[in-house]
Amino acid sequence: MLRIEYAYWLIAAFLLYTGLRNLRERHGWHAAFWLVLGVLFGAGDYVLAQQAVGNALPAQLAGAGVIALALLAPRLHRHAHVESRSAEQRLQSAIRLGHKLFVPALMIPLVTLLVALFGAHLAIAGHHVFAAAQMTLTGLALACLVALFAAAKVTRVPLLDGVAEGRRLLDAIGWAALLPLLLAALGEVFTQSGVGAAIAALASTFLPTGSAFACLLAFALGMVLFTVIMGNAFAAFPVMMAGIGLPLLVQQHGAHPAILGSMGMLCGYCGTLLTPMAADFNLVPAALLELRSPYGVIRAQAWSALAILATTFLLMWLFVFR
Amino acid sequence: MNYWPLLGVAVIVIGFLLRFNPVLVVVTAAISSALLAGFTVPALLALLGKSFVSSRMLLIFLLTLPVIGLLERAGLREHAQRWMGRMHGLTLARLLIGYLLLRQLLATLGLTGVAGPAQTVRPLLAPMGEAAVEKILPTLDDADRDELRAIAAATDNIGRFFGEDVFIALGAVLLIQAFYSQHGIELTPLSIALWALPTAIAAFVIQSVRIWLYQRRLQRRAANALTRTESAG
Numbered sequence: 001m002l003r004i005e006y007a008y009w010l011i012a013a014f015l016l017y018t019g020l021r022n023l024r025e026r027h028g029w030h031a032a033f034w035l036v037l038g039v040l041f042g043a044g045d046y047v048l049a050q051q052a053v054g055n056a057l058p059a060q061l062a063g064a065g066v067i068a069l070a071l072l073a074p075r076l077h078r079h080a081h082v083e084s085r086s087a088e089q090r091l092q093s094a095i096r097l098g099h100k101l102f103v104p105a106l107m108i109p110l111v112t113l114l115v116a117l118f119g120a121h122l123a124i125a126g127h128h129v130f131a132a133a134q135m136t137l138t139g140l141a142l143a144c145l146v147a148l149f150a151a152a153k154v155t156r157v158p159l160l161d162g163v164a165e166g167r168r169l170l171d172a173i174g175w176a177a178l179l180p181l182l183l184a185a186l187g188e189v190f191t192q193s194g195v196g197a198a199i200a201a202l203a204s205t206f207l208p209t210g211s212a213f214a215c216l217l218a219f220a221l222g223m224v225l226f227t228v229i230m231g232n233a234f235a236a237f238p239v240m241m242a243g244i245g246l247p248l249l250v251q252q253h254g255a256h257p258a259i260l261g262s263m264g265m266l267c268g269y270c271g272t273l274l275t276p277m278a279a280d281f282n283l284v285p286a287a288l289l290e291l292r293s294p295y296g297v298i299r300a301q302a303w304s305a306l307a308i309l310a311t312t313f314l315l316m317w318l319f320v321f322r
Numbered sequence: 323m324n325y326w327p328l329l330g331v332a333v334i335v336i337g338f339l340l341r342f343n344p345v346l347v348v349v350t351a352a353i354s355s356a357l358l359a360g361f362t363v364p365a366l367l368a369l370l371g372k373s374f375v376s377s378r379m380l381l382i383f384l385l386t387l388p389v390i391g392l393l394e395r396a397g398l399r400e401h402a403q404r405w406m407g408r409m410h411g412l413t414l415a416r417l418l419i420g421y422l423l424l425r426q427l428l429a430t431l432g433l434t435g436v437a438g439p440a441q442t443v444r445p446l447l448a449p450m451g452e453a454a455v456e457k458i459l460p461t462l463d464d465a466d467r468d469e470l471r472a473i474a475a476a477t478d479n480i481g482r483f484f485g486e487d488v489f490i491a492l493g494a495v496l497l498i499q500a501f502y503s504q505h506g507i508e509l510t511p512l513s514i515a516l517w518a519l520p521t522a523i524a525a526f527v528i529q530s531v532r533i534w535l536y537q538r539r540l541q542r543r544a545a546n547a548l549t550r551t552e553s554a555g
Contacts, residue, residue, distance in 0.1 A: 004379070007382060007385065008378055010385060011378075011381055011382070011384050011385060014384060014385070014387075014388075015384070040374065040375060041378060041381070043375075044375035044376075044378050047371060047372070047375050048372070048375060048376060051368070051372055056364065056365075056368040058371075059367070059368040059369075059371040059372045059375075060364055060367040060368045060371060061367075061371065062367075062370075062371025062372070062374060062375055063366070063367030063368060063369070063370035063371035063372075063374070064367055064371075065371070065374075066349060066370050066371060066374045067349060067353075067367075067370070069345065069349075070345050070346045070348075070349035070350070071346070073343050073345035073346055074342075074343040074345075074346055084395055085395055087400075090394075090395070090396070090397040090399075090400050091397060091400045092397075093396045093397040093400075094396070094397030094398070094400035094401035094404060095397075095401075095404075097396060097397065097401070098401065099401075101393055101396060101397065101398045101401050102398075102401075104389055104392075104393060105389065105390070105393060105398070105431055105432070105433055106431060108386060108389065108431070108432060109430075109431055109432070109489065109490075112490065113512075116510065116511075116512050134379065135510075136490065136510055136511045136512055137379055137382055137496075137511065140382055140385070140490065141382065141385055144385035144386050144388075144389060145385075147386075147389045148388050148389050148392070151389050151392040151393050151396075152392065154396070155392060155393070155395070155396035157392055157395065157396065161392065161395070162388040162389065162391060162392035163388050164391075165387075165388060165391025165392050165394070165395050166384075166387035166388030166389075166390075166391040166392075167387075167391075168391060169387045169390065169391045169394075170384065170387055175343065175344075175345045176344075177381065177384070178345055178381075179344055179345065179348070179493075180380045180493035180496070180497050181374070181377050181378070181380035181381055182345060182348045182349065182374070182377075183348060183497060184373075184377040184380055184496075184497050184500040184501060184504075185352070185370070185373035185374045185376075185377045186334075186348050186351060186352050186373075187500075187501045187504065188369075188373035188376070188377070188501075188504040189330075189352040189355060189356055189369060189370065189373050190327075190330060190331075190352075190355055191504070191505065192356070192359075192369055192373075193327040193330065193355040193356045193358070193359035193361070194324060194327050194359050195327045195328060195330055195331065195355050195359075197323070198323060198324065198325050198327060198328050199328065199331075201323050201325075202325075202328075226335075229335055229338070229339065230334065230335060230338040230339075231338060232338065232344070233494075234493055234494070234497055235334060235338065235344075235348070237497060237498070237501070238501060239331055239334070241501055246505060250507075257502050257507050257509060258498075258509050258513045258514045258516075258517055259517050261498035261501070261502065261509075261514060262487075262494075262495075262498060262514045262515070262516075262517035262518050263517060263518075263521065265487065265494050265497075265498060265518075266484070266487060266518060266521045269483045269484070269487065272483065273476075273479060273480070273483070277338070277339070281479050282479075284439060285439035285443065285475040285478070285479075286472070286475070288439050288440060288443075288444050289439070289443065289444055289448060289471040289472070289474075289475060290471075291468050291471060291472055292464070292468055293468070296468055296469075296471075296472040297472050297475045297476055297479070299472065300469070300472035300473045300475070300476040301476035301479060301480060303532065304476065304480055304525075304528055304529050304532055307528045308480075308484070308521065308524060308525045308528055311521070311524040311528070312520075312521045312524065315520050315521070315524075319517075
């Protein structure tokens with residue numbers, strides 16, 4: 001039976017490979033970062049299993065590993081990788097292969113979707129092929145493997161070169177890859193430490209919490225405001241969910257969790273379009289295009305952002321309390 | 323009610339504002355909140371470790387990297403650029419709306435890196451857009467050029483943002499799923515991604531209307547300039 005744990009082991013192997021390659025190229029900090037992360041991934045199930053039977057030591061070690069990652073992250077500087085092929089070679093290959101290049105990429109969502117929709121019915125000799133827990137993500141991992149084989153076939157490049165190329169991309173992304181995971185973990189820590197309860201208590205002093213509309217408006221505007229301040233909707237999400245989304249909207253007013261989460265996040269995305277704090281999206285393009293004002297891109301997208309925000313809020317209000 | 327753990331939120335806001343490394347900021351915020359809530363150090367470490375490993379699903383997108391890396395080595399990016407280059411000669415609105423659609427569709431497939439400000443806007447969309455504007459209004463000043471380039475960059479951002487949130491392997495969907503699952507609510511990634519579709523469509527319509535209005539504004543200016551020169555002559 002295919003379980004999500006296999007996907008985690010695959011990721012662990014990829015991370016360890018990335019770490020070892022960095023070690024061989026004498027990028028010590030990079031190597032340490034990816035190796036620690038790889039061990040955390042590989043040992044994750046053991047940590048959770050031991051925690052469940054009352055042995056906290058592995059979880060404590062994992063916690064120390066997380067702190068090590070945080071201390072290593074500022075030391076990761078982007079080092080330029082030599083492209084494995086020249087621009088001319090890539091262009092020739094692009095002309096030769098054409099739209100075929102999109103096929104392996106398309107297979108990732110396609111196979112994932114098939115597994116998500118029909119995986120539960122798939123059985124060989126009476127045994128289910130996919131475990132029920134996290135079936136979509138197990139499907140996604142499988143889809144990536146299928147797509148990798150397809151990509152190797154289409155491009156006639158050895159499979160292992162793909163892993164090396166993946167490692168190149170991972171090193172280019174660097175610590176930023178870890179951010180969503182850490183913010184999800186932060187949401188859990190915030191809730192356990194009572195941050196959510198404190199925000200909810202504060203909110204109820206100046207918010208008519210009996211009104212579902214007022215709570216929803218505070219949640220949406222809070223997502224926008226925190227995103228504008230921090231430049232990152234992912235960072236705003238655990239704060240607003242722990243404070244208003246979960247205690248007031250889901251638990252008190254019975255909001256639909258999937259709609260609230262999805263559309264609430266999108267309200268945050270509208271905030272990203274409005275803030276110079278999201279430099280990668282708003283300031284860097286202005287510089288790249290040699291605009292005279294660094295805020296030119298923000299100005300050009302502000303009305304769109306506000307209109308999308310209003311539409312999303314309206315849709316959320318219509319559907320979330322059904 | 324113990325309000326001290328709220329300082330963790332302040333740590334995040336200040337840390338991001340002062341541009342410290344975000345990974346360091348987030349871990350520091352988690353530690354400060356838990357300590358202020360009265361966790362002992364061993365309990366804090368265990369909480370941090372457990373929260374981290376139970377959010378591992380957020381990194382599943384790493385498995386797409388070898389595929390994308392292999393395809394990029396074989397010229398995926400170059401092909402996407404050539405493909406977009408074929409939109410040459412379209413009217414301004416069709417060019418920008420066509421790009422918006424392509425960018426959004428590619429992002430829905432998780433291919434956010436094949437286009438972007440450096441990859442496609444600066445080398446392709448901006449010059450093609452300028453050529454299209456000059457067909458409407460032959461005399462462009464610096465402010466006009468800036469406005470067009472800014473709109474091109476904005477179109478690129480909007481297409482990317484409201485496409486990628488539909489792809490389940492990227493941060494947004496899995497962050498939402500992980501948050502709920504830590505609080506005992508199990509959702510499938512698909513159910514979350516589906517609810518991003520209405521906004522994705524709305525974003526496409528809204529930006530397209532704004533592009534069309536922009537083109538109409540330029541056309542009116544051109545018409546006014548024409549009547550003015552005629553009455554003057």
